[in-house]
Amino acid sequence: MRLNMLKNKWRLRRYVKITAAVLLMTFLRYPMYAEPPTEPLTISSESGMRYYSDSEIELLIEDLTEAALEAIEQAAAEAARAAYLEGVEREAEVLRETARHQAEALRFRNEAEQLRRAGIRNGILIGVLSFIGGVLIGVTGTLIIIR
Numbered sequence: 001m002r003l004n005m006l007k008n009k010w011r012l013r014r015y016v017k018i019t020a021a022v023l024l025m026t027f028l029r030y031p032m033y034a035e036p037p038t039e040p041l042t043i044s045s046e047s048g049m050r051y052y053s054d055s056e057i058e059l060l061i062e063d064l065t066e067a068a069l070e071a072i073e074q075a076a077a078e079a080a081r082a083a084y085l086e087g088v089e090r091e092a093e094v095l096r097e098t099a100r101h102q103a104e105a106l107r108f109r110n111e112a113e114q115l116r117r118a119g120i121r122n123g124i125l126i127g128v129l130s131f132i133g134g135v136l137i138g139v140t141g142t143l144i145i146i147r
Contacts, residue, residue, distance in 0.1 A: 012078045019071040
């Protein structure tokens with residue numbers, strides 16, 4: 001389970017890195033200027049650079065903002081999912097530990113019961129043997145005295 005938690009963290013980090021790279025590539029790919037173009041909107045043959053108007057820049061900024069918000073929402077959803085899975089994994093681990101402790105307590109209880117029974121049995125056996133030994137010593141003593 002711990003492996004799944006790490007896997008989800010790696011996925012989230014990878015997703016954030018990819019999203020950041022895509023956004024940076026988008027910004028770096030298109031040169032933008034806040035001033036209205038002084039030349040027509042054709043590609044210059046000298047530098048191969050296209051100049052954008054203010055409305056195009058605003059549309060591009062809106063698109064990027066929308067994409068960034070979606071990426072943030074997806075990242076938040078992934079983070080929430082990862083946190084939920086981590087909580088579930090922790091709860092499962094606690095349940096496993098509880099079951100292990102209960103099994104261990106039951107085993108100790110059974111061993112104690114077996115030892116108690118063995119102790120009672122051994123006590124009765126010692127009592128019987130002591131009685132028989134006492135009787136034998138008493139009889140032997142009486143026979144020695146009588147002779």
